[in-house]
Amino acid sequence: MRDRVEELIDFVAGGHRRFKRMEELTGVKSDSWKNTCRNQQRVTQEMVEAIGAVWPQYAYWLVTGKTDEEHGHTSPIRDRIARDLEKIKGTEQ
Numbered sequence: 001m002r003d004r005v006e007e008l009i010d011f012v013a014g015g016h017r018r019f020k021r022m023e024e025l026t027g028v029k030s031d032s033w034k035n036t037c038r039n040q041q042r043v044t045q046e047m048v049e050a051i052g053a054v055w056p057q058y059a060y061w062l063v064t065g066k067t068d069e070e071h072g073h074t075s076p077i078r079d080r081i082a083r084d085l086e087k088i089k090g091t092e093q
Contacts, residue, residue: 019031032044
């Protein structure tokens with residue numbers, strides 16, 4: 001699950017201040033996000049609940065590692081691919 005949390009952070013808050021941005025978005029302390037990504041602590045219930053509240057479309061994926069697009073459950077990876085394809089289509093026109 002830690003890998004999925006890290007992927008989500010990279011997608012929604014990537015960049016230099018990503019852990020601070022996650023704190024701003026979720027209310028979970030930046031040190032908790034940082035320590036989780038550095039494998040110094042486990043993903044907490046507070047983190048899972050915060051992700052589910054802010055990004056409900058990723059909740060199922062976060063917990064199971066699976067997507068279910070038919071029911072609105074996607075992943076940051078799929079959303080990144082879709083975003084990148086849209087950029088490519090936009091430059092080809």
